[in-house]
Amino acid sequence: MVGEYPEDPAIDEQNRSNWPDPTIIQWVNAALVGDQEAFAELLYTFQDSVYNLCYRMLGERTEAEDAAQEVFLRVYSKLDRYDPERPFKTWLLTIASNHCIDRLRKRRLTYIGLDEPLPETLSLSSDEPEPEEALAISTRSQEIQALLDELEPDYRMAVVLRYWYEYSYAEIADMTDSTESAIKSRLHRARKMLAEKIRHVPDSGSQWSRLSEEL
């Protein structure tokens, strides 16, 4: 069975927030003995986190769903390897990160040079009409995704884990089997590359300024 929540009063509040959630531990323990409903609880709790990471890394919704499915299947088969000392979400996103990097390495990527224009905004494929606000958010999401797609996988991963999940450099280094200084360097270079890309695109000022003003 996975370890239980400690009851040591000496642990301060900050450390306590980093301890695994006892409810999550209960679900993991139940899933380990075959309780599929418990695993479903884990799935529903973390599906958005995993899907978001897959989408931000892979840039395409169908592939992101496929990747997220593969991630959860792997998690199900490897649940006995989960270390209760780590937050479950971190372990889950580590598996997702590694899987997305593998997918990206297998597929051919075309990186657009500085002289080429940014790709046009991708259009959504949806059978249902969206409310105006949701459409605006979706459009902004795709424009930001177009920025992310400019980056190499390792840089993209550092940006996604930092900005969407607010992990520290140390945590990202641990998740990606790297060093803190390497992660910091990747993030700084990623920002620099994106900043130069924004400045070099014709009329970029109006497009990105509009986005910045909207926020």
Added chain:
Amino acid sequence: MADEQLRQQMQEALDGDLDAQQLVLETLRTKPDERESRHWDSLLQVDTLLQSAPFERAPAKMALRIMAKITEQVKAQPREDISALAMTLSIALVTVVMMPMLMAASWLVLNSLASAELLSEVIQQTVFLLVILIETLQKLIEESQNLASENPEAAAMVAALIPLTLLGFVEYLEELLDLDI
């Protein structure tokens, strides 16, 4: 030429270092440089955009599809276990029984090396028999897998035929090679 130290401080400022942020703003105010100011503005734009990026939600039925796959996998597992176990046991049994026979067959092959025709005949017969054996085993395994979910007892009986088939094969080989094992 870019001021690398200032640019490094800009990055530190975006990492949340308030001192670095103060230093950057102070430097840009006291030593205005259009290029560095543009660079700082661009970095700020990128940072603001990424900070405010929406969190993509999973498609509506993704979780259901994943659970359906998991349920499928769990159901398939006993079938794989039966065929894997049956094969493992059969191979172990046959290896034990066939060891003396294989040694005798090796002696036969070595002796037939003197005659190319005899060697060719021996090899052809061996390959032919192995092909038949493998096809028979595959059919038995498929049958036991198909029966596993509907009638586990029948599946177990079919799986039990695997070692019996192999033993039958051994006996046939004994007669063929005129050996007494």
